[in-house]
Amino acid sequence: MELLCxxxxxxxxxxxxxxxxxKRAALQLNDDATSDxxxxxxxLHHGTLSDNRRRIQVAAEIIAAGKEYGFFQVVNHGVGDDAVQAFRDAAAGFFALPAEEKLxxxxxxxxxxxxxATSTSYDRGETRYxxxxxxxxxxxxxxxxxRCWPSRPASFVPRLVEYCEAVHGLAQTLLALIAEGxxxxxxxxxxxxxxxxxxxxxxxxxPCPDPTVTMGLLAHCDRHLLTVLSQADVAGLQARHGGRWLLVRPVPGAFVINFGxxxxxxTNGVLASVEHRAVTNSVAVRMSVATHVHPTDGCLIRPAPELVDEEANPAKYREFMFSEFMEAYDAADASREGVLEFFKIHHD
Structure with missing residues (x-):
């Protein structure tokens, strides 16, 4: 396998x-898409969410951001900067291993x-990302x-365990706030x-010698429930909003959150899964760490009854097992509309 690293x-x-x-990013942008x-x-006021007034306010801010953008960033989230940097260093060390050790x-x-691997599992054509x-x-x-994780660098496994424990706790906090909101x-x-x-x-x-002719990652929506992303200080993530691609500018110490x-x-469409993609740059390595929260394979997925009104807001999607969705997502090559069409209810 021919790896860029x-x-x-x-x-x-x-x-x-x-x-x-x-299909190049520069020509898919509207004139105002580069606006700041x-x-x-x-x-998240880590440690103070037990204050009911503050909790209600934060939950409302999350729902408002989710409805408008489908993306937001969180700070004061309780995941230590040391834990984040230590795992990012270990992950970078893995990519830097000699080719024969990664083979x-x-x-x-x-x-x-x-x-x-390289490029993407969802190659829509022969061009590589x-x-x-x-x-x-x-x-x-x-x-x-x-037992499947790499033994080198030696820091990879312990730093991964520490990082994932902290991010798991953050994800559960966010999911509780979303539910309350x-x-x-x-x-x-x-x-x-x-x-x-x-x-x-x-x-x-x-680094890419000419970012105008290639792409880092195709436009897609995530298949699962929630993503917690560390992108450090190098920009490259773009989210679609109102027909534009918005650059998700890094914020020191923040995690980027988006819905799957x-x-x-x-949520019966209240909180949408928004398309996003990655672009390249010519100056610096960019490494993102995306943590994806999944349902169990046997989980029954359906719109929450509390968010369905048979007259004003009927269910938009049928019931299904999460394992069925995974198969449909792969069959649709990660296409947003393609996969959702498998599960939509079309009302007369």
Whole structure:
């Protein structure tokens, strides 16, 4: 497998990474798409959410941001900067290993519990995306998961466990706040809706000699419930909003939060899963750490009855098992409308 992280710096973009002009990011942007729009930044006031007034206010801010953008950033979230940086350093160390040490992990087999690959599993054509990635199950740290994790660098496993424990707690806090903001029981998302193995994507984008001709990652929506993303201080994530692509500008110490398809379906469309993509840069390595909260495979997914009104707001989606959704997502090559069409209810 030909990985970008194994190659010396490129002087030019190889042909296999050059997109047709109509598919390049620069030509997909409207004139006002580069305007400086900052996504909502929500202060979680870590340690003080027991104050009922503050909790209600934060929950309302999350729902407002979710309805408007589908993306927001959180600060004062309780995950220590040291834990974040230590794992980011360990992950960068893995990508920097000699090619022969990474070779045993290289695979496009999506059933593997830890796999290293390049471009994307959803290649819509022969053009490659300027990206290497690792995908694996990161929480809970069960024996089945841990035995698949790399032994080098030596810091990888302990730093991963520490990081995932902290991010899992943050995700559960956010899900409780989302439920309360929607008028649901605070434990609504607990149990099967968030009880599947938590997955992680480590995305590695090396400097690109000409970012105008290629892409880091295709436009897509996430398949699961919630994503907690660390993008550090290098920009590259873009979110679609009102026909524009907005750059998600890094905020020191913040996590970027976005909703997956399951959140959109369970909330009957109140909180949408928004398309996003990654662009490249010519100056610095960008590495994002995305933690994805999944339902269990056997979880029954359906719009929350509290958010359905048969006359004013009927159910938009049918009931299904999460395992069925996973199969449909792969069949639709991650296309937002393609996968949702499998589950929509069309009312006369």
């Amino acid at each position: 194994n190659a010396p710096a490129h002087a030019t973009v190889p042909d296999r990474y050059v997109f047709p002009p109509e 729009v900052t996504l909502p930044i929500i202060d 045993p992990y290289c695979s496009y087999d999506m059933s593997k519990r830890f796999r290293l 300027w990206r290497d990635y690792v995908k694996f199950r990161c929480y809970p740290p069960s024996d089945d998961n841990v 929607l008028g649901l029981d605070k434990g609504f998302f607990a149990g099967d809706l968030s009880g599947g193995d938590t997955h992680m994507s480590l995305n590695y984008y090396p 398809h399951q959140m959109e379906i369970v």
